[in-house]
Each structure stands twice: as C-alpha cells, then as structure tokens.
Amino acid sequence: MTQALTKGGDDAALIRWTFWQGFRAGLPFNAAVIPFGLLFGVVAADAGFDILQTMSMSILVLAGASSLTAIELLTQNAPVFIVLLTASAVNLRMAMYSASLAPHISKGPLWQRALAAYLMVDHAYALSIANYESKPAAPVRAKLAYYLGVVLASVPSWYFACLIGALVGAQMPASLGLDFAGVVMFVSLFAPAVRGLPKVIAMAVAVCGSLLLAWIPYSLGVLIAACFGMLAGALCEAALRGQAREVV
Amino acid sequence: MVPSNLEVWITIVGLAVATFFIRFSFIGILGGRRMPDWLLTALRYVPVTILPALIAPAILWPEVTGGQFEPLRATAAVLTFALAWVLKSPMLGFLCGLVCLVFLINANQIFGL
Known part of the structure; x- marks a missing residue:
C-alpha cells in the first residue's frame, strides 16, 4: 500500500x-x-x-x-x-x-x-x-x-x-x-581493433585493394576495397569456425 | 585542394541526415527486429576495412609532396599503428603518434642540421 x-x-x-x-x-x-x-x-x-x-x-x-x-x-x-x-x-x-x-x-x-x-x-x-x-x-x-x-x-x-x-x-x-595529423588520427582509431587473424586479413585485403584500385576515379576504389576486405574477413572467420567444429 | 563552399555544405547536411537515420534505424523505426547474421558479421569489419583503405594511399603518396613517397610521414604512420596496437588505446596511440610525427618532421630543425 x-x-x-x-x-x-x-x-x-x-x-x-x-x-x-x-x-x-x-x-x-x-x-x-x-x-x-x-x-x-x-x-x-x-x-x-x-x-x-x-x-x-x-x-x-x-x-x-x-x-x-x-x-x-x-x-x-x-x-x-x-x-x-x-x-x-x-x-x-x-x-x-x-x-x-x-x-x-x-x-x-x-x-x-x-x-x-x-x-x-x-x-x-x-x-x-x-x-x-x-x-x-x-x-x-x-x-x-x-x-x-x-x-x-x-x-x-x-x-x-x-x-x-x-x-x-x-x-x-x-x-x-x-597536414598529416588526420592520417595519424585515422591510424590510431582503427589500429587497436585489428586483433585476430580475420581482422588482420580484412585490413590487409582492404589496404592492398585500395592501393591497387587507386586509379579508379572519384576515390571509389576505397569503398570497393573495403567491401573486399569485409568479405575476406567474414570468409576467414567462417573457415576458422569450420575448422574448430572439425576439431571438436 | 580546397573544396567549394557549396560542396562543403551539401556534405555537412547530407552526412548529418544520413548519420541520424543510421542511428535512428532500429531504436526509432525497425524496433526490436533482428539483423540478418551475414549483415552483423559484415558490419563488425567496417572499422578495420574502410579507414585503412581510405588512408593507405595518403600514407604512400602524401598530398604535401605532390604524391611523392615521403619516408618521414610513412614512418610516423607505422609507429602510430604499432603504438596504438600495443597500448590498445586509440587516444594514447594518437597522442604518441602525433609526438612522433612532429618530432620526425621537425627533427632537422630541432637538431639544428
């Protein structure tokens, strides 16, 4: 009450x-x-x-x-x-x-x-x-x-x-x-998140892709490379999980 | 290259609207609906792919030198990555990286060379 x-x-x-x-x-x-x-x-x-x-x-x-x-x-x-x-x-x-x-x-x-x-x-x-x-x-x-x-x-x-x-x-x-402070800031923003093989692979693919696709006009290569990176990371994660299941 | 005023304003307003709706999406419109698993997985990789892809060309071919590789700036970028990774902190990595950058770029003046 x-x-x-x-x-x-x-x-x-x-x-x-x-x-x-x-x-x-x-x-x-x-x-x-x-x-x-x-x-x-x-x-x-x-x-x-x-x-x-x-x-x-x-x-x-x-x-x-x-x-x-x-x-x-x-x-x-x-x-x-x-x-x-x-x-x-x-x-x-x-x-x-x-x-x-x-x-x-x-x-x-x-x-x-x-x-x-x-x-x-x-x-x-x-x-x-x-x-x-x-x-x-x-x-x-x-x-x-x-x-x-x-x-x-x-x-x-x-x-x-x-x-x-x-x-x-x-x-x-x-x-x-x-002039380069922005780049330093970007690097420090994502670096601590790069842990584990799938994230390392995702980043490596995105970086290589972006450098190889830098010739694409309008900076579109960045987005395309990032998509490849995400795909590579997700596939690697799935592969590792599959492996873990086989072991168990 | 300094962007035009109109481009800057369209970017500010457009990005503000798009960002609001991304943030509002589930708490405001979609409610408690679940995201598909493949999308959740992909989203976890957004920070470690878009940001590195964006700045990789700026590290190898910086704008100040007109696209010429410049070892001091590249070294500062690599050191920042290592420091932020080891310290597991964006903030500490950034502050240390900034010190490295300013030190490297101005080393010849600091030592009076």
Missing part, C-alpha cells in the same frame, strides 16, 4: 540516480574526446573549412571518424556523392549499435529516442549496453536516463574542443607537419 503511494516519488529518484550514474561513467571519456575534438578542428581548418562549417559538422554530424573521412575525400576532390557514400559507410557500425540497444529503449518516448539517436557515439553505446545487460529489468525511462547521463558528460566537451581546434588550427604554421 505505502509502496503504491510512494511509487511516483521513487521512480523520479531512481531516474535521477541512474542519470548521475551514467554521468559519472561518461566523464573519463573526456580524456579521449577532447584531444580528438581539438585535432578535428585543426584538420578541418587545414582543409579550408571556416569556423561555421567546422562547428556545423561537429554539431550536426557528431561522428568524428566519418567527418574526418568526408574532409579527407573532399580535399582529394572526390565528388560529393562519393564523399557522402563513403563517410556514411564509416557510420554503418552505428546501425549495429541501434539494433543492439533497440530491445532496451525502443518503447521509450519518440523524442527521447530521437535524441538518443542523435547522440549515439561509440562510448555511449558501449557503456549503456553494459549497464542494461547488468540490469535488464530496469524501467525504460531509467535506461534512457543512464544514456543521457553518459552523453551529457562527454558530448558538450566535443563541441568546445572542436571550436578551440578550429580557432587554433587557422593559426598553425604549415611547417609543423600537421
């Missing part, structure tokens, strides 16, 4: 508590978000983006790797259609995040789901799904509160870091070698 009476208050308290839990979990990610944001701003400025363009990209797209991909291809003079196709392809992993989060939050209010979609960055997904799987019975509103806590702790700093990077980038001397 008393439980039923105080339920509304308990709910609000639980949701507030979950929000701050998410916020605390998200804070340490600023150590990664801030340097990447700074460099994103510098690279965009180096490519000829003005402050308004850099900030529009940083705020509207909110996906560093694909924004960098777009900038890299634009400076290679690829047609806009190819730029959009390749940069969107970099974000396809987020469809996987969305599918994995759906059972937990797809019953929430539409505006909250739309907000969660806009804010779906890698660590928001990773932290939230770990939290949901440890507390599967939590109410949808609490799950969304955790998610919002994570992103509010770490997304505003992305905007500020990009802004500072863009302001500083315009003043950087060209002799510093920062």
Whole structure:
C-alpha cells in the first residue's frame, strides 16, 4: 500500500540516480574526446573549412571518424556523392549499435529516442549496453536516463574542443607537419581493433585493394576495397569456425 | 585542394541526415527486429576495412609532396599503428603518434642540421 503511494516519488529518484550514474561513467571519456575534438578542428581548418562549417559538422554530424573521412575525400576532390557514400559507410557500425540497444529503449518516448539517436557515439553505446545487460529489468525511462547521463558528460566537451581546434588550427604554421595529423588520427582509431587473424586479413585485403584500385576515379576504389576486405574477413572467420567444429 | 563552399555544405547536411537515420534505424523505426547474421558479421569489419583503405594511399603518396613517397610521414604512420596496437588505446596511440610525427618532421630543425 505505502509502496503504491510512494511509487511516483521513487521512480523520479531512481531516474535521477541512474542519470548521475551514467554521468559519472561518461566523464573519463573526456580524456579521449577532447584531444580528438581539438585535432578535428585543426584538420578541418587545414582543409579550408571556416569556423561555421567546422562547428556545423561537429554539431550536426557528431561522428568524428566519418567527418574526418568526408574532409579527407573532399580535399582529394572526390565528388560529393562519393564523399557522402563513403563517410556514411564509416557510420554503418552505428546501425549495429541501434539494433543492439533497440530491445532496451525502443518503447521509450519518440523524442527521447530521437535524441538518443542523435547522440549515439561509440562510448555511449558501449557503456549503456553494459549497464542494461547488468540490469535488464530496469524501467525504460531509467535506461534512457543512464544514456543521457553518459552523453551529457562527454558530448558538450566535443563541441568546445572542436571550436578551440578550429580557432587554433587557422593559426598553425604549415611547417609543423600537421597536414598529416588526420592520417595519424585515422591510424590510431582503427589500429587497436585489428586483433585476430580475420581482422588482420580484412585490413590487409582492404589496404592492398585500395592501393591497387587507386586509379579508379572519384576515390571509389576505397569503398570497393573495403567491401573486399569485409568479405575476406567474414570468409576467414567462417573457415576458422569450420575448422574448430572439425576439431571438436 | 580546397573544396567549394557549396560542396562543403551539401556534405555537412547530407552526412548529418544520413548519420541520424543510421542511428535512428532500429531504436526509432525497425524496433526490436533482428539483423540478418551475414549483415552483423559484415558490419563488425567496417572499422578495420574502410579507414585503412581510405588512408593507405595518403600514407604512400602524401598530398604535401605532390604524391611523392615521403619516408618521414610513412614512418610516423607505422609507429602510430604499432603504438596504438600495443597500448590498445586509440587516444594514447594518437597522442604518441602525433609526438612522433612532429618530432620526425621537425627533427632537422630541432637538431639544428
């Protein structure tokens, strides 16, 4: 009886508590978000983006790797259609995040789901799904509160870091070698993920393919080579699994 | 080559819309439906294929030198890969890689050669 009476208050308290839990979990990610944001701003400025363009990209797209991909291809003079196709392809992993989060939050209010979609960055997904799987019975509103806590702790700093990077980038001397900073950033983004034979093979095929197909106009070789790489990785994975089954 | 203003704006708006719908796909439209297994497998290989394919030509034939192979930049790229891989951290790998890059490119000035 008393439980039923105080339920509304308990709910609000639980949701507030979950929000701050998410916020605390998200804070340490600023150590990664801030340097990447700074460099994103510098690279965009180096490519000829003005402050308004850099900030529009940083705020509207909110996906560093694909924004960098777009900038890299634009400076290679690829047609806009190819730029959009390749940069969107970099974000396809987020469809996987969305599918994995759906059972937990797809019953929430539409505006909250739309907000969660806009804010779906890698660590928001990773932290939230770990939290949901440890507390599967939590109410949808609490799950969304955790998610919002994570992103509010770490997304505003992305905007500020990009802004500072863009302001500083315009003043950087060209002799510093920062023309290559974007490449260094890309390498560090994917290198830690290359673990296990299938991933190594996927990367090797994609790299060789891209170099061999560099003659194809409009940078289309990148997408074709990436598809070959994915196929090679998936086939290798299947072959290894088949082998494991024979052993068992 | 600096891209034109119109191209930049089409890219920003187009990428924003496409990215939103990729993120919204399952939590907003498709609900709890499952993705086919082959698609899930393929998606796990997206980061380790598209990003390396994109930058491999930029490492071997950098733009600043007009497409000439340039050992200092290539070395910085290889060192960054090794560091990020060993440290298992994009952030640490990036910071160390950046230090390597700036050091290598400016080594002749640093040592007064």
